[in-house]
Amino acid sequence: MGRRGALIVFEGCDRAGKTTQCKMLVDALNKRNIRAEYMNFPDRSTAIGKIISDYLTKKIELPDKAVHLLFSANRWELEPIIRNKLASGVSLIVDRYSYSGVAFSAAKKGMDLKWCWNPEIGLPEPDAVLLLNLKEEVSSKRGGFGQERYEVSDFQRKVKSNYISLKTPLWQFIDADKTVEDLHQEILSTFNTIYKNSNGKPIQVLEE
Ligand code: Z5A
Numbered sequence: 452m453g454r455r456g457a458l459i460v461f462e463g464c465d466r467a468g469k470t471t472q473c474k475m476l477v478d479a480l481n482k483r484n485i486r487a488e489y490m491n492f493p494d495r496s497t498a499i500g501k502i503i504s505d506y507l508t509k510k511i512e513l514p515d516k517a518v519h520l521l522f523s524a525n526r527w528e529l530e531p532i533i534r535n536k537l538a539s540g541v542s543l544i545v546d547r548y549s550y551s552g553v554a555f556s557a558a559k560k561g562m563d564l565k566w567c568w569n570p571e572i573g574l575p576e577p578d579a580v581l582l583l584n585l586k587e588e589v590s591s592k593r594g595g596f597g598q599e600r601y602e603v604s605d606f607q608r609k610v611k612s613n614y615i616s617l618k619t620p621l622w623q624f625i626d627a628d629k630t631v632e633d634l635h636q637e638i639l640s641t642f643n644t645i646y647k648n649s650n651g652k653p654i655q656v657l658e659e
Pocket residue numbers: 463464465466467468469470471472491492493507522523546547548549551552553555556593594595600601602627629630631634
């Protein structure tokens with residue numbers, strides 16, 4: 452039997468370049484005959500994801516706790532697929548995961564970090580979390596900022612500090628204030644190390 456895929460999560464504040472880099476990494480890996488696929492959360496294509504999308508685009512309102520659980524349920528509905536893909540040798544490059552779930556919800560008034568983390572317990576733990584770090588002055592100048600719920604500077608600052616509270620040894624901070632290509636090359640070399648180190652290790656789960 453061949454090796455399992457690696458589970459690599461990209462996190463970071465708005466417009467840090469996560470989607471751009473995740474997709475470039477998947478393309479580069481596939482060209483090198485490493486099977487890899489892109490996944491993103493929220494996955495707006497599922498039944499739960501459609502409600503989340505309506506919430507983010509301000510078409511509907513929901514209580515904070517209810518929407519938090521929907522974001523988590525969106526990961527749980529894809530959990531069997533994540534496990535199957537990894538077991539079959541496909542590496543998953545994931546654009547936001549549980550850490551966004553907690554960092555964003557806990558940035559809201561009255562939302563407790565620990566309460567927010569609870570529904571994430573038991574999901575597959577990533578082999579690495581790459582946090583793309585970008586100064587606010589730079590991110591706010593990038594395309595599209597400010598159109599969706601949460602795209603507000605004060606809120607993004609709280610999210611950033613919540614990310615720091617969630618940090619574990621799996622996290623790697625990457626300065627994202629670089630050209631797309633320079634950042635890609637750095638991420639590609641980081642991937643090589645993570646991929647090598649994950650070989651032969653069973654997938655763990657997120658714990659309390
Ligand atoms: N959320 C939550 O509350 N709970 C959860 O459980 C989860 C998420 C999973 C929607 O996420 C919101 O959901 C998000 C968190 C919350 N809210 N916020 N804020 P989403 O993933 O659907 O969408 P997004 O997170 O808003 O995408 P993003 O963060 O804004 O963008 P990005 O993926 O980091 O960046 P990008 O799309 O690759 O690039 C953005 C722009 O910058 C684009 O014009 C690029 O061409 C440009 N770009 C990219 N890289 C560069 C470089 N290196 N230089 C210059 N310009 C660049």
